[in-house]
Amino acid sequence: MTLREYEAHYAIWAVWGSPLIHGADLRTVQQRHPACLDLMKNPELLAVNQDPLMAPASLLYSVNNGTTTDGDAIDDDDDDDDDVNSTQIVQQAWFRPLSPTTSLANTRVPPRHQQRRRKEQHDHTTQQQGGGSKRVALVLFNRAETAANMSANFANMGLRPDLPGDVRDVLRRESRGAVHGGVFTAQVEPHGAVFVVITQG
Numbered sequence: 111m112t113l114r115e116y117e118a119h120y121a122i123w124a125v126w127g128s129p130l131i132h133g134a135d136l137r138t139v140q141q142r143h144p145a146c147l148d149l150m151k152n153p154e155l156l157a158v159n160q161d162p163l164m165a166p167a168s169l170l171y172s173v174n175n176g177t178t179t180d181g182d183a184i185d186d187d188d189d190d191d192d193d194v195n196s197t198q199i200v201q202q203a204w205f206r207p208l209s210p211t212t213s214l215a216n217t218r219v220p221p222r223h224q225q226r227r228r229k230e231q232h233d234h235t236t237q238q239q240g241g242g243s244k245r246v247a248l249v250l251f252n253r254a255e256t257a258a259n260m261s262a263n264f265a266n267m268g269l270r271p272d273l274p275g276d277v278r279d280v281l282r283r284e285s286r287g288a289v290h291g292g293v294f295t296a297q298v299e300p301h302g303a304v305f306v307v308i309t310q311g
Contacts, residue, residue: 113145117281118251118303120149124159124280125206125249125305126167154280158247158307163209170203170266200254201298205267208245208307243311244269247280252298260304261295267308275308 111119123130132150139147149155175198246267250260264271271292279286286306296304 112301113149114299114302116146117149117305118301120155121249121281121303121305122204122251124155125204125247127159127161127164127206130156130159149281152281152283154278154283154307155305158206158208158280161206161208161247163207165207167204167206170205170262171201172199172203173201174198175200200252201258201260202249202251202253203260203262204249204251205262206247207268208247210243210245243309245307245309247305247307248294250296250298250304252300252302255300257297257299259295260298261293264292264294264308269308269310273310275310278307278309280305280307 130150134143134146134150246269248262248267250262252258252260264275269275269292274288274290275294277286277289277294278284281303289308294306294308296306298304
């Protein structure tokens with residue numbers, strides 16, 4: 111795998127909130143694969159993965175060779191719709207609601223603290239409904255052999271399309287500035303991913 115593919119792989123794991131289990135040889139990874147080690151230690155990526163809200167990720171859309179996720183054929187041949195499998199997916203967009211502020215500290219929740227965590231989740235939901243700050247993590251994943259422009263609508267992620275969103279690039283650990291118009295668009299390299307956190311409020 112290339113570094114770009116590792117970034118895409120790790121971005122998907124992070125936005126899903128998956129357990130991050132690595133098989134790298136820790137004795138030699140610093141010398142042999144320093145860029146991969148930096149990726150594994152990226153604090154912004156880890157913060158999304160360990161977000162205290164613990165909300166599940168959702169699939170915004172998936173584009174296949176010839177079909178979309180709802181089974182509507184892009185071409186006129188409906189006979190192939192039922193034959194689509196994961197190897198034919200060329201684009202996917204995933205998002206995950208985040209807590210207003212994310213910290214790597216105290217992310218594990220022992221049973222005695224689960225009631226408090228549920229209250230924190232309820233308070234976060236109430237704050238969002240009342241117009242407080244909102245944060246979502248977004249991964250645009252391009253499995254195709256060529257670069258692609260991919261987009262995500264704010265409204266589909268629970269954000270307000272009439273307000274700007276501050277965009278933070280998680281993989282590059284830098285700001286992408288403010289996005290207006292209710293749509294985030296980025297060019298995604300082949301076998302790569304764009305991983306951002308969008309904040310409103």
